[in-house]
Amino acid sequence: MQRLLATDPVAHVSVTATLKARQTAGPGKGRNGAVVLGIDGENGLEAACWTGSNIIPVAASADQAARFGVAVGAMKRRVASIYGDADAAVELYDATGWTGARDIRPDQPLMSITEPSAVRPLAGTRLSEPGDFSRVEKASAAMFTEELGFSPYAQGASQYRERVRGLIDSGYSIITDDPVTGEIVFKAEFGAVSEQVVQIQGVWVRPSHRGRGLAAPGMAAVVEHGLRLAPTVSLYVNDYNTAAIRTYERVGFTQVGTFATILF
16 A cells, blocks of 8 residues: 555545554544545555545546445435545546535646745744634634535534644644734634645635735745644645636646546
């Protein structure tokens, strides 16, 4: 499995980080415990598929992804999303036979950066502290609702709060405070961290502060923090979010692949 993950550390960072945290690729506990599906070839494992609340193909061709999709569809699991390499993720979804996806995002540039940005980092950007929890939670929930169209609390309030608290405790939550009001005006998190790659998620600028040029300096500061954890910082973004793409390019990110996400 490690050999497959190493073929594309940026694309596979979510699974790499998850397996590191679990310390095993073996089945999880319970009827809906996560499992790793695999396809073997002459040289061992050729492709894999993380199968938990999220379904993520790993180093899978379109044909292999379709085979995973048939298997996943037969499991009749409740999942939140399918995501990963665009061709593989879409083929996997089509093969499940599932209908009623809430949203299909077939073209999401996967971008990365390996050196500090030429943009000056936003002053005051820092790691969140435990005492920031209530404000970080509110900002995170606002971003989640804006991005996905429903409240994160609909999927379990305690689980969501635990996730936010865990990001803070791990040093993966980054914020900028308004020096006058104390409100969080910019925030981002590291959603997956491996020895090779940090993946940014949850980038958000408070609506009242948009248009003030905070996004690029804020992202430059996030990159600075991320490069302390790994030599590559990455993210993926919806293709229709052209303003965000322009910002990331200005910061120094370049496209290294294409993701797709199917949301349920």
